[in-house]
Amino acid sequence: MSLLAFYARNSAEVVGLVGQHVSLVAISTAIALVIGVPLGVLLTRRPALRTPVLGLANVFQTVPSLALFGFLIPLPFIGGIGATTAIVALVVYALLPIVRNTYEGIAGVDPAVREAARGMGMTDWQLLTQVELPLGLGVILAGVRIATVVSVGTATIAAAIGAGGLGVYIFRGVATVDNTLILAGALPAALMAIAADGLLGLAERRLAWRR
């Protein structure tokens, strides 16, 4: 059975899985942004926290994703079978690039600009919102882009713990040795990753200040 015929016959299910996949990625990236950007800013204000926080985020990053899903299942509240667990895991993965790039983006601002800003009487909040974040935006967005693209890929594994998404087809295809079914999940996931990369790259070029 060809891929197109498969999609034609299962269009409602395909749309549903794509929707699940997109919402897993969107929700987890949004949560990671809300946690990660302030955390990255905090690291620029409290240098002593930098090594432990980035180190911890790094450790999480190295845990294989299937294993992380497995670890999370027995935990109360955030664990169990389903989308919540998957979102928690995706947030954990997205945090490192966002925290690190927020920190790097701000740390990369010319020290003379920072000194001038302070010397002219900007409050720390004004320095952050009017100078550091706008100047660091390119680097921060690059972190968001990496986080999102990785998240699109990792979200396919979420199907293993019942969170749905395009991984459902991939796992089903692997189990029944059905290449069409594997492709039916893998192809849109890959396209989604490429699209996310392209769109966020575009946003980066449009929004970020550059010389």
Place this chain on the structure above:
Amino acid sequence: MTAALEISRLGYRVPGGASLVEDLSFTVGIGETLVLLGRSGSGKTTTLKLINRLLEPSAGEVRVAGARAADLPVTRLRRRIGYVIQEIGLFPHFTVERNIGLVPTLEGWPPPRVAARVREMLALVGLDAGTFGGRYPHELSGGQRQRVGVARALAADPPLLLLDEPFGALDPITRVELQREFQGLEKRLGKGMVFVTHDVREGLLLGTRIGLMQGGRLTFLGTPDEFRQSEHPEVRAFMAAA
């Protein structure tokens, strides 16, 4: 009349470390430019940062236009002090206009008043508002950038101006040009200025008084003429280098 700046027995010691500025006292009147001259590491820049509290003094007192610096909220204090540094530190993502209008905007001036003030400042430093107002710092030459830096420092009409080797990074011709223009500004503006340099000729040209710093202390304070005639060995060393 209140002096623009009064410093008495100012000291700064790095927490748990060396003393960088010790027992420093001087006064800068309105319309006066005190040049702080000294070798690298003699405490000139540290002194400026103690005045606008980028560093907190560990001893002594600073008064700006009569008000004790330590009593003012630090942002209020800094907005009353113009600050120009060698690297200029213009905001690269702001146009020239927004850079110059920064402190007035922080102070909540209405936008038309800020815009009028920006045009006035551009004219003051000899830049055409139509040509340069909308440009970004990277579209300017080094000399133009430093002019914008001076305009930005003057925008909120502070009684006191701190300049840390403002012309140090410029080519020799532009430097002389800006020094001449600055001489004109000094006369017209009637502000107190503290001007840090290690260039004796610049100091003698621009200073109404010269303060020579050595190891965090002021070892000589006098007019340019007194400086030229002084027998102080460090003054002689500087004069020999000129």
